[in-house]
Amino acid sequence: MRMIPNLTPTFILLILGVSTFIFIMFLPALLELKKHKDAGPRLIMNDAPVMQTKIRETILMVNVEEEHRFDQMLAKKMADVMAVLPNLEA
């Protein structure tokens, strides 16, 4: 009786291999799309200072928002901690 090779594991391996290859190939692009770390539009030479100011302002705004968010989180945490502390004034 002739041996018929079982093709199922080969196909599974093939699909897994191709999927992994595609995933690895697109992973950097997906990461960059999810969280942009690129410097943005290329600065045309004599407009560099103007554009840099704009970018710097944008970064500053993001930082201020981050700080504000951090402050709010800190205040909420402190409020939570204080809520469980015994009221010393009472």
Next chain:
Amino acid sequence: MITEILETLFLILTALMIAYLTRHYIFTLTVLKNHQKHEKATTVGNAAYQPTVSILIPALNEEKVIGRILQRMTELTYPKDKMEIIVIDDGSTDDTGKIAEQCSKAHSYIKVIHRSEKEGGRGKASTLNAGLKHAKGEIILCFDADYYPQRDILEKLTKEFADPKVGAVQGRVTVLNEPQNIVTRLVTLERIGGYRVDQQARDSLGLITQLGGTVAGLRRDLLESLGRWDESILAEDTDITFRVYLAGYKIRYVNEAECYEEAVESWRAYWKQRYRWAKGHMQCAFKHSLKVLKSSNLRFREKVDGLLLLNVYFMPILALLSWIISVPLFFLKPPPWFGIFWVSIPISIYSFVGNFAPFFEVGIGAYLDGRTRAQWLIPLLIFTFLYNIPICTKALIDLLISKIFRRNGNHWAKTVHSGNGNSYIMS
């Protein structure tokens, strides 16, 4: 018999792909080599040479961007007594004409030509020809309404005309609204590959530098002698490029003359724009291929590069054809020494050749621009490459139908500019 035909066809297509691949490797290596030599500026024009210039700005319903470019034109450092700006309001139904008129009242060197709705909308070549009738400058420069140039761009472009053999110049286009979405990001990558590497290398190697239709300048007398822009061609820029070369002149690419553009923002707009480019380019291929071969004004390498450039928009279709052929060929005649590579060869080769500016070319361009993080998006260019296959196929079918039935199939699908790029420019 069928197998032999398929095999021969397959090998021809693969050879064509290898030719394009080799060409792009040469381009990329040339630019890298020049970069290593620290050649910042490859052009050698005479900065003291300042001819009179006429800047043509065709504008059809551009109210969101026309004010921006006209404001910028007033900020250019070129002597104002040597320049005139001609806005051609191409039958706009919005406030484009009014905005241009307001600028014209404030600045005497800005002129506005109004075309009626009946006259307008016939394509860029027709609009430019209308503007050319009123132009007085020695050099004619073209800017699209959504563009935003460097202040000293005219000095950088016009200095090349000190050489009488130079018939035209082309500057670099950079995307302004890049962070907007994935389409603008991918168009940016294509532009980087196309200008920073492709155009730069062609200029350095003395091949066919292509006029892009904007951020471009031509000698007025040459343009007149060539019979102005051909209104029957959708890619008037490619057409004029070859007419300039066939007339015995050269075109210089000036990488340091940079200008922002607003890239298309949706896949639909991308389709419309690339369809127009593909069809126009194919029209030029039919019109100029034989002339390029026969020309006595072109050197051998210019002829080879010219033919490859003229026929580049056929390549996505030929790639698809080679993929289709490879499948039956694999079953009809599996080659003993290649096995499954019958299928993988055209895929891998043309994947490397990519979408007119191949992936390695884009990667090196981004590296030279210091945009290493932008390189992370390069794998996504496979989608624009695949998208170009139906675009180019439709363009070819439509062109053949219009040729067979002798119809005028030219429809100018104008790119709509949203003005979103304004948010990236500080006033």
